[in-house]
Ligand SMILES: O=C(O)CCC(=O)C(=O)O
């Protein structure tokens with residue numbers, strides 16, 4: 001993996017070594033403080049260029065355009081919440097997705113490398129993490145062109161792992177508010193405050209290409225602001241679970257990707 005990852009800086013290939021332990025400890029400290037950690041320069045620049053070259057033409061010809069109006073929950077209604085509650089404010093999202101069966105060898109090699117899952121599990125305080133068996137959902141790439149965005153949402157999974165492959169010229173910022181809710185407290189008024197642009201704890205992150213970003217997406221509200229300019233923002237999104245063999249249902253695949261197989 002040395003050819004694609006900077007393992008001198010981030011020794012994911014040496015689990016149990018003092019430097020590996022120190023990296024895990026740093027990730028955990030950052031997660032506890034910010035709800036996220038970043039490894040800048042994780043993917044080498046040559047591998048980044050190769051990954052973009054693999055993906056860019058397929059975004060033009062084969063990608064699924066995800067375009068919809070939605071609320072932060074991606075749900076039509078929320079039990080116990082009035083339809084006009086400001087936490088249910090509607091937003092527009094539009095971007096393009098490539099699925100696991102359309103993604104080239106650079107990104108796929110990283111996803112399937114056991115050292116990656118092992119490090120993420122240790123950082124997240126899990127015994128182990130496993131890649132998905134779902135050929136579409138396991139790893140995705142998303143492109144955001146001029147005017148495209150991913151609006152406010154919470155993720156379904158506890159945490160989300162992304163790798164920025166290409167930054168946009170302008171816009172395309174990752175904005176987030178960690179710990180906005182918990183698994184037991186939905187904090188609808190806090191959600192409404194954030195959506196009204198009145199949450200002082202909302203942060204903006206300008207990711208550099210090659211950065212691995214891991215955040216607690218289930219309870220961190222987040223969005224990608226509209227991209228401006230010629231160059232698309234391209235990001236890979238990896239899905240790992242605490243049990244092996246996870247797959248989406250056919251209905252979920254159609255909802256997310258417009259196809260079941
Ligand atoms: O593009 C990003 O940085 C975030 C992606 C994201 O939030 C998601 O895939 O759920």
Ligand SMILES: [Fe+2]
Pocket residue numbers: 153154155160217222
């Ligand atoms: Fe997300």
